[in-house]
Amino acid sequence: MKNLTVHLDDKPIYDIVYEKSFDALPSMIKELGYSNRKICVVSESHVASLYLDAILHSIKDACTYTTSFVFPEGEASKNLNVVRDLYTHLIEEKFDRNDVLIALGGGVVGDLTGYAAATYLRGIDFIQIPTSLLSQVDSSIGGKTGVDFDSYKNMVGAFHMPKLVYMNLSVLKTLSNRQFCSGMGEIIKHGLIKNANYFIWLKENEAQIAALDLPTVGEMIYESNVVKKNVVENDPTEKGERALLNFGHTLGHAIEKYMNFEFLHGECVLIGCALASIISYKKGNITQAELRDILHSMKPYHVPKLPADANFATIVSYTKNDKKAIGGKIKFILLETIGHAYIDMDVSEEDMLLALKELQERYQDEY
Ligand SMILES: NC(=O)c1ccc[n+]([C@@H]2O[C@H](COP(=O)([O-])OP(=O)(O)OC[C@H]3O[C@@H](n4cnc5c(N)ncnc54)[C@H](O)[C@@H]3O)[C@@H](O)[C@H]2O)c1
Ligand SMILES: O=C(O)C(=O)C[C@@H](O)[C@H](O)[C@H](O)COP(=O)(O)O
Ligand SMILES: [Zn+2]
Numbered sequence: 001m002k003n004l005t006v007h008l009d010d011k012p013i014y015d016i017v018y019e020k021s022f023d024a025l026p027s028m029i030k031e032l033g034y035s036n037r038k039i040c041v042v043s044e045s046h047v048a049s050l051y052l053d054a055i056l057h058s059i060k061d062a063c064t065y066t067t068s069f070v071f072p073e074g075e076a077s078k079n080l081n082v083v084r085d086l087y088t089h090l091i092e093e094k095f096d097r098n099d100v101l102i103a104l105g106g107g108v109v110g111d112l113t114g115y116a117a118a119t120y121l122r123g124i125d126f127i128q129i130p131t132s133l134l135s136q137v138d139s140s141i142g143g144k145t146g147v148d149f150d151s152y153k154n155m156v157g158a159f160h161m162p163k164l165v166y167m168n169l170s171v172l173k174t175l176s177n178r179q180f181c182s183g184m185g186e187i188i189k190h191g192l193i194k195n196a197n198y199f200i201w202l203k204e205n206e207a208q209i210a211a212l213d214l215p216t217v218g219e220m221i222y223e224s225n226v227v228k229k230n231v232v233e234n235d236p237t238e239k240g241e242r243a244l245l246n247f248g249h250t251l252g253h254a255i256e257k258y259m260n261f262e263f264l265h266g267e268c269v270l271i272g273c274a275l276a277s278i279i280s281y282k283k284g285n286i287t288q289a290e291l292r293d294i295l296h297s298m299k300p301y302h303v304p305k306l307p308a309d310a311n312f313a314t315i316v317s318y319t320k321n322d323k324k325a326i327g328g329k330i331k332f333i334l335l336e337t338i339g340h341a342y343i344d345m346d347v348s349e350e351d352m353l354l355a356l357k358e359l360q361e362r363y364q365d366e367y
Contacts, residue, residue: 001018001218001219001222003015003016003017003018004016004222004225004226004229006141006142006161006229006232006233007233008161008233008236013161014161014162014163014164014165015164015165016141016165016167016225016229017164017165017166017167018167018169018218018221018222019166019167019168019169020168020169020170021168021170022051022054022055022058022166022168023058024166025055025058025059025062025129025166026058026059026061026062027062028164028166029059029062029063029127030062032125032127032163032164034062034063034100034125035062035063035064036063036064036098037063037064037098037099037100038063038064038065038066038067038093038095038099038100039059039063039065039066039067039099039100039101039102040066040067040068040069040089040090040093040095040099040100040101040102041055041056041059041066041067041068041069041101041102041104042068042069042070042071042086042101042102042103042104042105042109042112042113042116043068043069043070043103043104043105043109044070044071044072044073044074044077044105044106044108044109045070045071045072045073046073047073047104047105047106047109047131048068048070048104048105050171050174051104051131051171052068052070052104055102055104055129056068059102063100067089067093069085069086069089069090071085071086071112073108074108074261075108075148075256075261075265076261077108077112078108078111078112078147078148079147079148079149080147080149080156082112082147083112083115083116083119083147086112086113086116087116087120090116090120095120095121095124096121097121097122097123097124098124099124100124100125100126100127100163101113101116101117101124101125101126101127102126102127102129103126103127103128103129103130103140103162104129104131105129105130105131105132105135106130106131106132106134106135106139106179107130107132107134107135107138107139107140107265109135110128110130110135110139110140110145111139111144111145111146111147111154111157112145112147113126113145114126114128114143114144114145114146114158114160114162115145115146115147115156115157115158115160117145117160118145118158118159118160119158123160125163126160126162126163127162127163127164127165127166128140128141128162128164128165128166129166129168130165130167131168131171131175132175132179132182132183133172133175133179133180133182133183133184133187133217133221134179134182134183134185134186134265134266136167136169136172136183136221137183137186137187137190137220137221137224137225137228138183138186138190138224138228140162140165140167141165141225141228141229141232142161142228142229142231142232142236142242142245143159143160143161143162143232143236144157144159145157145158145159145160146158151257151260151261152257152321153253153256153257154323155323159236159237161236167221169214169217169218169221170214172212172214172217173212178264178302179264180212181266181267181300181301181302182264182265182266182267182270183266184209184266184270184298184301185248185252185265185266185267185268185269185270185273185301186224186266186269187202187220187224188202188270188273188294188297188298189245189247189248189269189273190223190224190227190228191227191338191339192247192273192277192294192335192338192339192341193227193244193245193247193333193335193339193340193341194227194230194231194244194339194340194341195223195227195339196337196338196339196340197339198223198224198227199297199338199339201223202220202297203293203296203297205220206297206300209300210300210301228245231244231245243324243331243333243343244333244341244342244343246324246331246333247272247273247276247333247335247341248269248270248271248272248273248274248275248276248333249269249272249333250272250276250319250322250324250330250331250332250333251271251272251275251276251315251316251319251352251355251356252265252268252269252271252272252273253268253272253318253319253322254315254316254318254319254322255268255271255272255306255315256268257318258310258311258314258315258318259306263304267303267304270298270301270303271303271304271306271359273294273298274294274295274298274303274359275352275355275356275359276332276333276334276335276355277290277291277294277295277335278291278355278358278359279332279334279347279351279352279355280334280335280336282351282354282355283334283344283351285334285335285336285337286335286336286337286338290335290337290338293338294338295362305360305363306356306360308360310356310360312352312353312356312357313353315352315356316349316352316353316356319352326345329345330345330347331343331345332344332345332347334347
């Protein structure tokens, strides 16, 4: 697979490289000019138990000093307390402005490490080594970094681009099926908002994807990265087009909070995409056949059902804290057709409630 380069203002900023091992990492660290720097590898308990020793061993001769910082796995760690502990570690290890962080893990590690890199000493370099499907297709690219605050998603953050995104596709072999399916939420989103052919390809290849056929999964990751890279290059700080990447996230983030993070981010994005598609259909945009195709495309990935007694009004009330609201109005992302999304400022609470009710009914009929 050809590597990609993310440009800003037509200047190359960082590469996304596709590998099947960690072997090429030391030479890439040297190429970035980090031979005389210290490196702290940041990870969480589960990923660290699988890959941290290998990474530390592989980079030890590529820089002057290595250390690591490991926090408990899961979304509950994506907060300012853990960032504070990381700052303390970096201060104790005398990290200066030239030193470097490596984020080794899924989106939680990437978002948190990126935020620490953006803020420690007003900004130091960091490298993304995404290990979950979701982080390989989405969160490692584009420089959105941040943490949750009082269970409000990504309330505190910064835009800070990595210097390299190093994908080792072979690590997906240790990922659980549930986490793999969660990553599919962002992937289906990419097809729906930007590339109808990619959406069709996803449906045609769903058997190979679900069976984790690595060449097919590699192609899928690459296609998703192209979608994300193009959007980020056009609008790195979300002044316009980048908001489309939030398709499925307004209600998705509200459901994540409502479910106390028991549902995974990508699972909530799948539900959110289904709901936004229902609203798009009810507004006369997508056809009934398109809506059916969208809901069917999610079926192999085990979209979790909201509890039968879920309080939809509470879920809708959580969307009021959406970071993208302008003058109290929510910037909702809808589909014009499959492959074309737009910002709609007129989605009402009633629209959201009706969509939640309809999805719950469709789930009872298995769509
Ligand atoms: N910055 C962005 O643009 C962006 C985009 C999408 C999502 N996000 C954020 O990313 C987070 C979700 O990311 P995620 O789904 O990767 O969650 P995560 O980081 O919690 O990782 C998911 C789980 O998979 C495990 N895991 C990761 N890699 C593994 C591997 N190779 N083998 C075995 N287990 C592995 C982890 O231990 C964890 O339990 C959310 O906080 C979300 O808000 C950010
Ligand atoms: O990169 C982006 O831009 C995205 O919106 C990607 C989303 O998948 C991701 O979940 C992001 O963290 C959401 O950002 P937020 O600003 O809505 O918190
Ligand atoms: Zn997301």
